[in-house]
Amino acid sequence: MKRFFSVIVGSELLNGRRVDKHFTFLLHALKKRGWTLEGNFVIKDDPALMHSVFSLLKSQPNTYIFSFGGIGATPDDCTREVVANVFRDGTLAPHPQAQALIHAQFGDHVTSHRLRMGELPKDVELLTNVVNQTPGFALDGRFFFMPGFPSMAWPMAKEALERYVGTNPVHTFTCNFLVETGESELIALMQALPKEVELSSLPHLRKDGAREVEIYLACKDQTLLFQSKTLFFNNLSNLGIPVTVLDD
Structure with a gap:
């Protein structure tokens, strides 16, 4: 590569x-x-x-x-x-x-x-x-x-x-979403991701004092990326943590 x-x-x-x-x-x-x-x-x-x-x-x-x-x-x-x-x-x-x-x-x-x-x-x-x-x-x-x-x-x-x-012949699939919680609450989920999935975590502190985390996932395997995204969303839903999909 x-x-x-x-x-x-x-x-x-x-x-x-x-x-x-x-x-x-x-x-x-x-x-x-x-x-x-x-x-x-x-x-x-x-x-x-x-x-x-x-x-x-x-x-x-x-x-x-x-x-x-x-x-x-x-x-x-x-x-x-x-x-x-x-x-x-x-x-x-x-x-x-x-x-x-x-x-x-x-x-x-x-x-x-x-x-x-x-x-x-x-x-x-x-x-x-x-x-x-x-x-x-x-x-x-x-x-x-x-x-x-x-x-x-x-x-x-x-x-x-x-x-x-030239152009990269191998396409990389990505997803980007905002989670309304602190970064420490997501570490276990991050650790559960497959090693083939690239992770970027960017915490924010809003003006009202609330914490949120922007999560970026990337992978050359579209199915694996979808599974990883689903893992995040299902767990966040079970915990009652709001999540918003962002544009890449």
Whole structure:
């Protein structure tokens, strides 16, 4: 099973100068294709930290990484160098197609700093930049590196999803309902669920002080999900606990 992670690089996010929008975008883009996000890392522009995070994710089976930020030309943009060290042999070299795109975009205004953005790790495939043609890149059909600007990065992420990921062929069935009780009252029911059923429990405290719990169940087996939902509803009915079905 494919496992998806996002890495969002930018000290400006951690010091409050900017608010991240990539997480929500990727979450919905994956969900639209039947996938889920397993983890999200927001980290500063620190080569050692970035190396550790990318190495950790690379070591996981069936990992797909969507990385946003740090592929520009300023001194704090070190994603390309870190990626070369983690995923390749540590070298960056001018990528002919990337350099040609940069030349075509900037013409007489091309600079060595702009051309530096066309120095990439070995054996990458380019992702299209619909704003200024300076590309992002993909490695091994699983690791995708994009700028921090949403207008540039999000079309690249969609391109990567279409070219390399596709739609999940295994459908996941879900149900979502609100139970008017405290979370502790439901633990025995939660423990009785089959291990194949994914559970999420989100407690709320209403303005009137009443407790309630939002329950989310997911399973690839529709019959097993129905049985688990029925288990919940029958037990809650016997206890006289109100339950409301929510939209997914």
